[in-house]
Amino acid sequence: MxxxxxxxxxxxxxxxxxxxxxxxxxxxxxxxxxxxxxxxxxxxxxxxxxxxxxxxSKDLLIIAYVEGRDRQVRDWFAEKEAELSDPTAIARALVDSINSEAVRPGFRGDPFINAAAQFADETHPVRVAVTVHRDWYAKRIEELFRQIGHPRPGDAADDLILARDGALAGGYVGDPIAAGAALHRALDHILSES
Structure with missing residues (x-):
């Protein structure tokens, strides 16, 4: 057979x-x-x-959705770390990936911010799942800047995450090309401080 x-x-x-x-x-x-x-x-x-x-319940499905999106981001980092040994190259690949996402058809902004915006109660399990992701992401970006040798990796992470959030929002409601260019400039500025 x-x-x-x-x-x-x-x-x-x-x-x-x-x-x-x-x-x-x-x-x-x-x-x-x-x-x-x-x-x-x-x-x-x-x-x-x-x-x-x-x-x-629907809430359990929503939590699984947020956790699935979190897994995608974690998998992206694991893949890039296996591919690229230079942390600066990983930071640039991250910004490139964010830009690619923001210009694709059907882009609707950051799924984590979108989920958080729909649940006002910070103790709601969906908001908790978003917070778990955001906390992990902030620590991961801080570690990336620590590997790069940035003198203030926590501040650098805060700056990049704020620029990322702005670029994703601007890419959704405004010009994604301009938002992506601004995000690249923000990363270049942060890297120049290293």
Whole structure:
């Protein structure tokens, strides 16, 4: 019996992965509060029972969405660290990646800031998940500047993150090319202090 290459390469996705992928797309494109569970169920082509088997509430799905986006960022850093040995090259690749994201069709700003904006209570589990990501990100950027040899890596990280947040917001509501150029200038200025 011969099994086709297609059958061995890509087995059907489990229902939980389909739900997460659908939620990721809809939450980012349309906003977390505007997308209901029924819409996700329909988009993922699963039953209500299957949805609730994997996620007992919409909030748990939202947290999984934020954590999935966090994993993507962490994976990006791990990949770049394996690829590039120079921390300055990693910082430049990060800014390039942010710029690429901001000019792609369907860009809607930073998914973490968007999620936080929809949950005013700082103790809400979704806000906590966003805070966990932001804290990790700040520490990771600070460590990057420490590796570069910046005399004030914490300040440098704060400056770059503020410039990044501004570039992502400006890229969404304004001119993404100008926002990206400003982000590059901000990184160049920070690096010149090293």
């Amino acid at each position: 011969v099994i086709s290459a297609r059958a061995t390469i890509r087995p059907p996705a489990p229902s939980k992965i389909k739900i997460l992928a659908t939620a990721d797309e809809l939450f980012y494109e349309e906003g977390i509060h505007t997308v209901g569970v029924d819409r996700i169920i329909a988009g993922a082509r699963v039953t209500k029972a299957t949805f609730y088997k994997h996620f007992r």
